Amino acid sequence: MLSWLSRSSTAEKASEQEDAQAPEPVALNKASVAEPLLTVRGVERSFDVGSQKIRVLKGINLNLYPQQLVMLRGRSGSGKTTLMNLMGGLDTPTGGEIHFKGRPFHIWNDDKRTEVRRQDIGFIFQAYALMPLLSAYENVELSMRMAKIHRSEWKARVTSCLDLVGLSKRMHHRPFELSGGEQQRVAIAKAIAHRPSLLLADEPTAELDSQMAAQVMQVFKEIVASENVTICMTTHDPTIMEVADHVYEMVDGVFVGK
Numbered sequence: 499m500l501s502w503l504s505r506s507s508t509a510e511k512a513s514e515q516e517d518a519q520a521p522e523p524v525a526l527n528k529a530s531v532a533e534p535l536l537t538v539r540g541v542e543r544s545f546d547v548g549s550q551k552i553r554v555l556k557g558i559n560l561n562l563y564p565q566q567l568v569m570l571r572g573r574s575g576s577g578k579t580t581l582m583n584l585m586g587g588l589d590t591p592t593g594g595e596i597h598f599k600g601r602p603f604h605i606w607n608d609d610k611r612t613e614v615r616r617q618d619i620g621f622i623f624q625a626y627a628l629m630p631l632l633s634a635y636e637n638v639e640l641s642m643r644m645a646k647i648h649r650s651e652w653k654a655r656v657t658s659c660l661d662l663v664g665l666s667k668r669m670h671h672r673p674f675e676l677s678g679g680e681q682q683r684v685a686i687a688k689a690i691a692h693r694p695s696l697l698l699a700d701e702p703t704a705e706l707d708s709q710m711a712a713q714v715m716q717v718f719k720e721i722v723a724s725e726n727v728t729i730c731m732t733t734h735d736p737t738i739m740e741v742a743d744h745v746y747e748m749v750d751g752v753f754v755g756k
C-alpha cells in the first residue's frame with residue numbers, strides 16, 4: 499500500500515455500495531445521496547473491418563460518481579481505450595446507453611457531444627499532448643480559450659492550476675525544458691483548467707518512472723478532493739491501482755470480477 503495516499507473520499511463509500519447494474523442514486527450516508535455523474539448501460543461497440551465485424555465491447559455496465567478515482571485495467575486490446583472514447587463522447591456505441599449528467603451521449607450527434615466535452619470533460623493521454631512551442635502557462639491558457647472561458651478569468655485560473663500541480667516555478671518553461679513527470683502535470687493542469695466534472699486519463703503514468711508516477715497520482719488524489727472532479731483512468735500498474743476507489747477489470751470486452 500502506498501503510504502503517501504489515504505483513501506477517504508465520500509465517493510469511496512459510494513463505490514463500496516455500488517451496484518453496477520443499477521443507475522439509481524446511492525446512499526452515501528444518512529445526510530447525503532450521490533447521483534451518478536456518468537452511467538454506462540449494456541454498452542457494445544463493434545467495428546466493421548473489411549467484411550468482418552469485430553466485437554470489441556460486449557455489454558459494459560459502469561457508474562461513475564462525483565469525486566471518485568476509478569481505474570480500468572486489462573490486457574492490451576481488451577477494449578479500455580474504446581470504452582474511454584465512448585465515455586468522453588468521442589465515439590458512440592453500437593448498442594446500449596451512455597448518460598453523462600443525464601445527457602444521452604449514445605443518441606446525441608457529434609456537435610452536441612463536442613460542446614459538452616469542451617465545457618465539462620478533460621482528457622489526459624499517455625503522450626502529454628502539449629504544444630511544443632508554448633510555455634506551460636500558455637498551454638494551460640489555450641484550454642481555457644478552447645472552452646470559451648472569459649479572458650478576464652484566465653490569469654488567476656492558469657496560475658492556480660499550475661500551482662495545484664506543483665509547477666508555479668516552472669510556468670514559463672516550454673515542454674522540452676521539463677521532465678516527463680512535469681510535462682504530465684502540465685497536461686493535468688491543462689485538462690482541469692476549464693473545471694470539468696470528468697477527467698479521462700488513458701495510461702497517464704505509462705511513460706513515467708515510479709517516482710514521477712507517484713507524483714502524478716498524488717496530484718490526481720488532490721484534485722479529486724479540491725476540484726470536485728471524477729477521474730477515470732486506465733493503467734497496467736498494480737501499485738497505482740491500490741489508490742483507486744474502484745477498479746474495473748476488463749477481459750475481452752466485458753468486466754470480470756467484483
Ligand SMILES: Nc1ncnc2c1ncn2[C@@H]1O[C@H](COP(=O)(O)OP(=O)(O)OP(=O)(O)O)[C@@H](O)[C@H]1O
Nearest residue numbers: 545547552554572573574575576577578579580581
Ligand atoms: N477503429 C477501429 N477499427 C477497428 N478495430 C478497432 C478500432 N478501434 C479499436 N479497435 C480494436 O479494438 C480492440 C480494443 O482496442 P483498445 O484500444 O480499446 O484496447 P486497449 O484495452 O485500450 O488496449 P491498450 O492497453 O493496448 O491500449 C483492439 O483489438 C483494436 O484493434
